Amino acid sequence: MSTAAATARPREVLADLLPASRVRDVALVLGGAALTGLAAQIAVPVPGSPVPVTGQTFAALLVGTALGAGRGLAALVVYALAGLAGVPWFAHGTSGVSVSFGYILGMLLASTVVGALARRGADRSVLRMAGTMLLGEAVIYAIGVPYLAYAADLSASQAVAAGLTPFLIGDAVKAALAMGLLPAAWKLVDKD
Numbered sequence: 001m002s003t004a005a006a007t008a009r010p011r012e013v014l015a016d017l018l019p020a021s022r023v024r025d026v027a028l029v030l031g032g033a034a035l036t037g038l039a040a041q042i043a044v045p046v047p048g049s050p051v052p053v054t055g056q057t058f059a060a061l062l063v064g065t066a067l068g069a070g071r072g073l074a075a076l077v078v079y080a081l082a083g084l085a086g087v088p089w090f091a092h093g094t095s096g097v098s099v100s101f102g103y104i105l106g107m108l109l110a111s112t113v114v115g116a117l118a119r120r121g122a123d124r125s126v127l128r129m130a131g132t133m134l135l136g137e138a139v140i141y142a143i144g145v146p147y148l149a150y151a152a153d154l155s156a157s158q159a160v161a162a163g164l165t166p167f168l169i170g171d172a173v174k175a176a177l178a179m180g181l182l183p184a185a186w187k188l189v190d191k192d
Contacts, residue, residue: 013068013118014185025071032063032075033082036107037089049162050152051100051144054091057107058174061136064111065118065129065182072111080104100163102147106140113139123182133175 018024039055046053060079064072083090083104084097091100114122114136122132141164149159 011119011121013115013123014066014182014189015068015071017189028067028071029074029078032067032072033078035059036063036076036079037083037087040089040091041093043091046166049166050098051103051148051163051167052091053167053170055174056091057103057137057140057171058177060107060111060140061114061133061174062178062181064113064115064136065123065132065178066185067115068119069112069115072115073108076104076108076111080108099148099151100144102151103140103144103163105147106143109143110136110139118182124186126179126183129179129182130175133178137171137175 015024015028018028036056036059039059042055043052044054060076063075066072067075079089083095086095088095090096090098090104114132117123117128117132117135122128145159145163146156148154148163149156152159152162154162
């Protein structure tokens, strides 16, 4: 029975390589929130869209994957709540609720999903990491685009044109970066 429990134990995520403590977990959560806030400042306006291209989605997925589902979600909750409370770290140094806030809500769920997949080893190979990032992006859009349609009073096709289509190439680049970064980090620490 103990052998079965040992084999069923979830795999580690990168953050688990640090010595375990509450201080570690708090630092990782706050660091993940700060990384997401900093990455959101890399923002390029998209003509015809109220949503800019940002580094925020990449950071949110990276945080979820590196920290795992629980800490990744906690980091994104801290990020969202601080931004709602007035910390100017949403895209373009803004805070509060905007028409693009649905994407932030999507990042909460996406960080949890990619973190859970990373626990199952999805961050160890380029191919599995590609699928993980694409799934994470799909989760963000599944929440962000309908929210955009509602908040900006757009039809479904207008919301897709303004909040999805212009971002696909950038998201492919972000996924490619993650595909190389996380499996390389695992090879570097030689944990597999």
